[in-house]
Amino acid sequence: MKYIKKVLGEDLRQYTMVVALVALIIVFNIASGEKMVTSSNFQNLISGNAYVLVLALGMLMVIVIGQIDLSVGSVAGFASMVMAITARQFNLPWYIAILVALAIGMLAGAWQGFFLSRLGIPGFITTLGGMMIFRGGVIWISNSISVPVPSELKWFGAGYLPEWGPAFTGMNNSTLLLGVLAIAVYIIIQLKKYARSGDITGEKEEFWPVAVRIVLVTVVIGYMTWIFGSGRPGTSFPIPGLILVILIILYHLITERTSFGRHVYAVGGNKSAAELSGVNVKRTYFLTMLNMSILAAVAGILFVGRSTAAGPADGTSWEMDAIASVFIGGAAVSGGVGTVIATMVGGLVMAVLNNGLMLMGVGADKTQVIKGFVLLAAVAFDVYNKKNRR
């Protein structure tokens, strides 16, 4: 036990969901006749759920700050519909259309942020209004008809990395390169950290846990690289997955390593104390809501890219999937608690459940029931753990 803690860190509890995720993957792989852990299925899993995970990134911050955003699905639908119409009816190039979608997300976020931060209307109400406004907006501007998007956008929702270089690797070389890069960066970070480890406390860490950590991560990333890279030629780690990974790194940094991130946790943990510590609470609320809606627009772009058309019902009930991911990831309803990585694990648990049950031919009805139970169980387990800690 002592050794495991040295490798993984003091708080092993945070790995509960990771273990659950791995267990689910194994169970489904066996139950579905080894159809779960295949290149194509993992690729599907990522490109089919990237939009929910992107939403969950923003939703995490909204929930940490003690609010909720019910409008994300509608904003995603609205932004992508405007994008589709811009591209199709005004014949503007696809990159302009993307900028338009992001701008719409920004405006929607500013709108909601304004009501929350300046007028003090709770996020629940503000975004419930937003949900109706933007959903109505989608149907209005589209006349309830789906609008196809330029084929370039497909790359964002369903594209793959390019093929190049030698064939003897047996893999998509772009994916291979990414995997190798990721491993290299991880090793450098770990070694640097190790080198500094004695500076403050005067006690140098032992080296072997660092080594074990490096080996573990290398194996995991290496395996993932193999899985994603060795599919049918032409396929690779999906583009939406790549966008997601970049966003995860970015938001991990924002939440952990910037003042703004700290402020989000401070406001969610104790608003009065945060205010008396010099945190601009209103600004923090505003930026969090703004950010959420921009991410909603990104999610909309990814989804529409995959669907090749923007539809009037796009985004319906996406907010619920995003919220569920955040809570399965261990965030607290009262705010102040939650991390980007745990949220992603939570989202993947939902995604794997969905995917595995589908592979087994379980209907949407029962899948829904099972997902509901998993959400309850995960949160109940979390609450139980926290109580026992006292």
Added chain:
Amino acid sequence: MKAKKIVSMLMTVAVAVSVLTGCGGGRTAEPTSVADTAKTAETEKTDSKPTGNSSESNASEGNSSKGGVVGVALPWLGTQNWAEAEVMFKEQLEAAGYETIIQAADQKVPQQQQQIESMIENGANVIVVGPVDGTQLGSVLEKAKDAGVYVIGYDRLLENTTGVDGIVQFGSVKTGELQAQALLQGLEELKGEAPYNIELFGGGPADPNAPNFFKGAMTVLQPLIDDGTLVVVSGQTEFTQCATADWDNSKAQSRMDAILAGNYSDIEIDGVLSPNDGIARAIITSCENAGQPIPVVSGLDAENESVKWVWSGKQYSTVAKPTNALVAKTVSIIDSLLAGNGMPETDVTANNGVIDVPVYELPPVVVTKDNAKEVFADDPDRMALLTE
């Protein structure tokens, strides 16, 4: 506590081992036959596909006798026709000896996308798609194409994608023509000499069939409007004016209320073109409320309630699109595909925005009081409605 940790650690190791020993993909290993046919399928797209070997290798995975895996993705099971379709597909496909995967998407596009992907993963050779939204499955269907899977659209056009091999549906233009003809027949039968005062209704604009219904109907009606036999009193003859958003009955009823109030204060309405039964009943109700004599109204779908109304004379006609005929046609195409004979011949095609898709059209059947007993002879449920 300690035990739990150990279990979790063991699990992690187990995964690492199980995955490393290669249940994963691999360009050399090619564990799924689906991937096998991918490249060839692309090059031989125009010819009939080499489905023989892929269906065989899949058959060894499943335990079906005849071989072949068929996926059926339905939008939902919330209306009579889709619920019937689910049952019929299951019966007929299993009777034919195929391994069958049927999933309904609860009207959610992302759900349906993932269901189709999981069918590909499960080694489906043919996937029948009744889309939630025919335009939003583009990349997923192309993935199916790349994996060498045949895609057949069921009841609705699959637009905006190259990944579709054929569509089975009732001819929607034809349906419109039949509706218009039934309307004319009713007017002559019940409303005396021309000219006749009529109004026009269309379906939900999101459904690609709706404009086609309207177009079909107008090919019959337009000449008569032009020569004055028919008078559209409100003047609303464009599809965009007549459309009913979301096929919503209550919206149709409000539109009818408004038209009657605005144009029919001193004249009588003789007939209404209605795109389906729900809207037909809404129109009739509106006329009753306005104190108008019941006009001749067309319909579609042979819903139970409207079958009763046709039998009692309240609604002049409906058009039946028997689900079992549609399913039977689809299954016959599947039979041809899995026997290695490719897609059957057809001369009808429809442009889906990217390619011309072969269309297999079935003729719908007009139902009036006169022929109801004949049409539903094989349908005990609907026959039961005709007794009152």
Added chain:
Amino acid sequence: MSDGYILQMKNITKTFPGVKALSNVTLEVSKASIHAICGENGAGKSTLMKVLSGVYPHGSYDGHIIFEGKEMAFKNIKESERAGIVIIHQELTMIPELSVTENIFMGNEIVERGLINWDQERKKTRELLEAVGLHINPNTIIKNLGVGQQQLVEIAKALSKNVKLLILDEPTSSLNESDSENLLKLMLGLKKQGITSIMISHKLNEIAAVSDYVTVIRDGQTVDGYAVEAGKVDENKIIKAMVGREIENRYPEHTPKIGDVVLEVSDWNVEDAKVPGKMLCKNSRFNVRAGEIVGFAGLMGAGRTELMRSLFGKTIGIFKGGTIRIHGREVKIDSVQDAIKNKLAYVPEDRKVLGLNLLDSIKKTTVSANLDKIKTRGLLDFDKERAAAEKYRVSLRTKCSNVGVGVNTLSGGNQQKVVLSKWMFTEPDILILDEPTRGIDVGAKYEIYKLIHELADQGKAIILVSSELPELLGMADRIYTIFEGQITGELPAKDANQEVLMKKMTITA
């Protein structure tokens, strides 16, 4: 047998785990009188009233309660109310969204055949309101009334229960002057109708104006009782009785090194956001020098915290004018950010509600008010964070296993040290400490005192707000007293004693 007493509480002793809150308290209240109880914060006044009203049920205390000649054993508030004892708390307990009638009959509805008889209730309400001198519609929603009117409704509610003994806990603390006067008049009116009142108050002028008798409680014991005659009371005697204890705590030795004036506040005015017309700060004017510890004395609700928080970025009340000079230069401080920029720091009185995010670790808390200081190339640097936290852990002698643990695992004293380190990390020139030792045990207090001295020796200007007079006398170099938002006195600590301070804390100069 009761000799004209309506209430006799004999030898009441109430213990909480580890603390004797009341010991052998005796209270005798004459029929149809107004009886004042005074004492320092925490002397045991409220505990005694909770014993009387049944909040602490019979059996959880020792002693006897004799009411109207009969021994009582209340198990809850309902029973004491049935006997005719009604307590009106400092914080009003009415439901703001409901009407006057609904609130008055809340829990005592007039019911006929299962339905409320509204006509009857409204009629009764009108009579009751008449009796307390309120001329308003019984359907008025409570939140639309002023605090003074609400208090009158509370009394009307008490009257509806056929009250014989009315207990008012600091009734005028949240009222402005005219409302206070009104209320006192009403109490005199009720007395004429034969209703007895107990008034907990530390406003000696009010006590003198209306009460017949004063009981002083100190450290959970009855100290003394005085009759009030002809509106006169010997204030000095009462004050001495309230505070009359030797300084028990010990304070570290310290020789101040006082420099130039650092902070200078003048004509500072702040109005209560909730009670229009009530001033939280009235023309406050004071200064603090470098290396000086300046104490602020005042009773609860006198406006000390309000003054400090309005200085610290105007986070309370409505600002009505005033200037702040720091090192002689006038500065504009409109937000906490401005305050921090101008080198102010404020350690709030309620650690858990205002001072800490209990979800955070020690290191995150330490750096939370000055994140810029731990940044490297725009990103927070965990090494710097940890180094900072370690530095304060060592220098403040915070007891914890490591700086990564949550602040919720720490004791009160160590939590306070973390809050202090958070503000020391902002390198302030002026440090406002609001009740820095509340809820902290004696040993930890001593360490905090030493820290305060160290900070002063570093040349920081320190404001120490405290309710404990001995602490102020032991720590401060100079003391201001506040009463009802007004600074009523300023004196060097060496010239001050508890009596003098208490006098200035209870009456306008």
